[in-house]
Amino acid sequence: MPLIASKYKPPLLFKNGHLSTIYAGVFRKVDALVQKRERITLPDSDFLDLDWSFGNLPSKKVTIILHGLEGNAQRPYIAGSAKQFNLHNIDVCAVNFRGCSGEANRLFRSYHSGATEDLEAVIQHILKTKDYQEIYLHGFSLGGNLALKYLGERQILHPAIKGAVAVSVPCDLHDSLQQLLLPKNALYAHRFKKRLLEKLHIKQELFPDKISITDISKIKNLKDFDDVYTSRAHGFKNALDYYTKASCLPFLKNISIPTLIINSKNDSFLGKECYPYKEAAENDHLFLEIPKYGGHVGFFGKDNTSYTEKRAVNFLFERNLKH
Known part of the structure; x- marks a missing residue:
């Protein structure tokens, strides 16, 4: 799809990429999110801790949220996103990657940017033990790369997987x-x-x-x-x-469900190869939004709600209404 014109216009102070990144990662606080932890055993005998949060009403929709390098399900960008989905009555499964939930994992291996087998294990667990009809993916940074690689490397996706949003993605x-x-x-x-x-x-x-x-x-x-x-x-x-x-970049051409990538121009973590203009232009399912500002996962917003938190809900709901 053609490049999407971004409507993100932060206050003057947050037009600085480093300030946006540091504020969001160090100073922002998100309260009043109730999470319930579930531990699942992986096929290789290791474990993952999943932190669930729920809307006020029973839901048939769930968003799997994936954090970035050395993050966890309590980081403000995860908690803020979960709150927005919950407010729209979408349940959230926030994944703590191996060794990121406060306890060392059992094996020598850990997590990495392309470990899509762990995401597959979470999806299979949800499909087998929960009653959701629609699954959405929402990844940040490393988690965004993982989600996009997952969507592009599989020839057949489970039909319950309906859409995805990835933010500040190091595509290369x-x-x-x-x-x-x-x-x-x-x-x-x-x-x-x-x-x-x-x-x-x-x-x-x-x-x-x-x-x-x-x-x-x-x-x-x-x-x-x-x-x-x-x-x-x-x-x-x-x-x-x-x-x-x-890297997810080679797999983007294969993505077959509505997927939005939001990478800011002033993200100091991303080089030119991390902005997949060509891949988005050639794939009707892939949407690319490149705000001028935002830093790395630092999209400041009013009322302690970031731009990408609102944008993710908006994109997934709009696309869902059309399918």
Whole structure:
């Protein structure tokens, strides 16, 4: 589909991409969301914790929300999105990726940008144990890449899956990694690396035969982390092989349900390859919105409701009414 003209116009202060990103990630608070946790066992014996929230009335619709790198289901952008869906009487299943729910996962492997097998396990669990007729996907950053890859890599989707919205998506992981290694993103990269290394030290204690303290000492940046851990733990040759195979960009042409990507122009995490103009132009099911502002998952809105939270509900409802 042609590029969608964005209506996002933030206050002057939030036209700054870094300020938008930092405010949304560090200072924003979302209260009054009641979540109920459910733990499911995965086919490989590991587990995922799902945090459910519900509308006021029984619903036949559910949105699966996927967080970003080192996020969880309590982050403000997840909680804010869940509240908006619940207000429109759509239930929410907010997924905590492996090791992101406050407890280390059982295996040496963890989560990564292309681990669509875990999303498939969540969808199958919902289909087998719940009574929903319509399933929607909503992913942010890493979770957005995962959702889009899932939709594009499967020849047949379950008919209950009706639509998706992905926000601040690193469609080309290598391109995004190169941006994160630039000085402009040093603060974010340091924070990500710190959290990832904290978890990796726990992995080393649990699995000393798989990774050593010497291995960890070689990690100086995020690419090193993916070379030393992500690629080895998840069956890739190296970091570049991981970025190539896990990126959603090659799969976008195959998406067959209404899907919206919202990537801001001033997102410092995204390089030019992360804006899939060509793929959207050639796929009638793929909608691309590129607001001038917004930073990375930082779309400030009035009344503590972000632009993308309202936009996701709006897009999915509009498309649903037409199908």
